[in-house]
Amino acid sequence: MSSPFDDHAGSGAWQAYCAEQRKAQTEKNRAWILGGVAFLVLFLTSAYLSHFSPGRIIEGLPKVHEYIAKILPELGVTTIREDMAYWFYAFPDWMVLLGETILMAYVATLLGTLGAIVLGFVAARNVGPNRWLTILSRRFLEIARTVPDLVYALIFVFAFGLGPLAGILAIAIHSMGASGKLFSEAIENIDLKPLDGLKAAGANWVQGMRFAVFPLVASSLVSYSLWRFEINVRTATVMGIVGAGGIGQELITAIRMLYYEDVSALILLIVITVSLTDMLCERIRHGFIGKENLS
């Protein structure tokens, strides 16, 4: 059977192209097959090592159901008001704790972002003031973000005692590490010509960063920081588990003391709060897209 390619069999360039193309295709297929096998092997190995098996999931599922059934309150149609009041008996206290949680996230995001901006400039490979400072700040940001925030919280609870201060510091350090990396990457992607122009006019490093780099990344910084705030609200809700302030304290107590209905009430409040912050932040972030002259 003749392929449509044979029509041009006379052209040497065409034949060379076809040969090249076939070769490239074979290469590509081989890469896909190899990649697929590697993926499968990795997946099966890790599933085996972590005792992840469908049997265990099926076996355990009813227990999850059982727990959920336990924590759900009894609500009657005619007695809904009383039932709700009973379910959320500590509503005012919980709202205060939720407020504390959001404020923790806010302060931590603010502190973390400030640190991230300063270190982000230093850590950017293309504009960093000095190679060693760049390496140093990159390592520092790495440490700040790789240690889980709950671990920081444990350390700070030990140092500063129970309460939101430990949580704020823990979240701030972790955010600084995570945002600092994103900021420095945003900076590494900018066009350096404006900076060159400013240097040529006699600007020092700080002035160069302020006028030739900051304006180009300002909108990304705002966007990343709002996103970080969303994440931090979520993190702040569990900080109480290790005694570092916020609503988490109440939740872990309810779980440990088997106050089943309290657990569901608290989870519901947390879900609503987190969703509301996410929606709000997303709106603000979208407002910033296109509005780029922030500086």
Added chain:
Amino acid sequence: MLRMEYVCKRYGKTQVIRNLSFEVAEGQMVGVIGRSGAGKSTLLRMVNRLTDVSEGRIDFAGEPVSELKGNAVRQWRGKTAMIFQQFNLIPRLDVITNVLMGRIAHHRTLPSMFKLFSHEEKAQAIQALEQLDLADKALQRAGNLSGGQQQRVAIARAMMQSPRIMLADEPIASLDPRSAAMVMDALKEINQSRGITVMCNLHSLETARQYCNRVIGMLHGEMVFDGPPSQLDHDTIQRIYGVGDNEKAVNEALTPDDLWSEKPTSASAVA
């Protein structure tokens, strides 16, 4: 007077400038011509100290330019204006702020963070823009202007530096002919009415002939011609451009290249 003495520049093992020596008297308008990679950009960047010399020395009116360090380098850059092929404005900032950046070397770090420029400086910036027919664009974002307008903003910024010497690195290579003429006219005007020395890298021989009273021809980092454009004969042109006909030289003139061949090194961002 700008004086270069036995200046050499190496990037690793590549020798970009070899034993360059010449003087430029105050008030001259010098065109530097040559092919891509001949060392034209490096030459200007060394004068401005965006690049350091490997050997030799540069001085200006007795000031040892190539030996300045730290703050003195920034002060020197502050009075040595530079124009770039890609304008190098800050696209997200408005035109007047871009022009005011010409005064940045005269401001201390902290106040400059808040754009605290004096009333006089702002008035001066508007005046500079007016001379270049751009006063009405003062509050527009620089990135929204056309190439020719951006280059004129860059000239206004350069004028704010009250420069003693003006270095222009392929100022018209990315512009259409009309804008190119406007930019070259502006440079000529600055040179003639204010007596500021201008050194201008040019791809096109025609432009050099038309605007400069002295031409320096570069080839592989060496100076192969120095004199008035009228003395440029066919053989010299052939040598500089390495080809026999002017047509190729003109084609060469249309390719932006120095920008890519000499990316600023990242690690040494601002000294």
